[in-house]
Amino acid sequence: MIRPLILGGTLDAGRLARALAAAGIDGRYSYAGRTQAPAAQPLPTRIGGFGGVAGLVDYLEREGISHLIDATHPFAASMSAHAAAAAEIARVPLIALERAPWTPGRGDRWQSVPDMAGAARALGLEGRRVFLAIGRQHVADFAVAPRHHYLLRLVDAPDGPLPLPDATVILGRGPFTVEDDRALMVEHGIDIVVAKNAGGDGARAKLDAARALGLPVIMIDRPALPPRRLTESVDEVLAWLGHGADRGV
Known part of the structure; x- marks a missing residue:
């Protein structure tokens, strides 16, 4: 069974949630809880921290999460580090949906x-x-x-x-x-x-x-984050899920 968890809070995470819902994928969405009225998502949603790596591992196992998608803000270094550690412990494949950094253009100071x-x-x-x-x-x-x-x-x-x-x-x-x-x-x-x-x-x-x-x-500059599979594309995440029936992806 494919049941991904999106660690969200970004516009890209919202786009992915809508894509999962449109594809009929039984996903879950998580907000860190830093805003008082987060945008509604078309997936079952939880709000608040997990309680560190151990809490996230417990959630992954309890909810039968098959894939973990880190779509948090590029500066959410602690959450990304916890995601990488929890995915390894729970043996759940991890991908990060991460925007490319900005680069200066002509006229920028x-x-x-x-x-x-x-x-x-x-x-x-x-x-x-x-x-x-x-x-x-x-x-x-x-x-x-x-x-x-x-x-x-x-x-x-x-x-x-x-x-x-x-x-x-x-x-x-x-x-x-x-x-x-x-x-x-x-x-x-x-x-x-x-x-x-x-x-x-x-x-x-x-x-x-x-x-x-x-x-x-x-x-x-962005903080240093743990090595993990990266993509900027919602479509690539969907393809990754479609080819990820075995948990070794």
């Missing part, structure tokens, strides 16, 4: 940095107006640079005070258009953008808007 700390340092000593387009998980990493004004666009309102003394929060759920992001940056007087190299089309608008406005971008 990107500075690559290895991590959040590097991005905070790269902002420099002079106060700037920063579009901090990194989500809410790593906002505290920029508390070491309180001299800047930060614009944050979040899916959910913060639970409490932000660790940044000078910040503006707007709420919104992507994908966003280049026109909207350009207008947002102009309205808030943004002079630099900080972004994670997520890849894909859904979050690219801010980069195209920055290029159009001639703004520099501090681009945070």
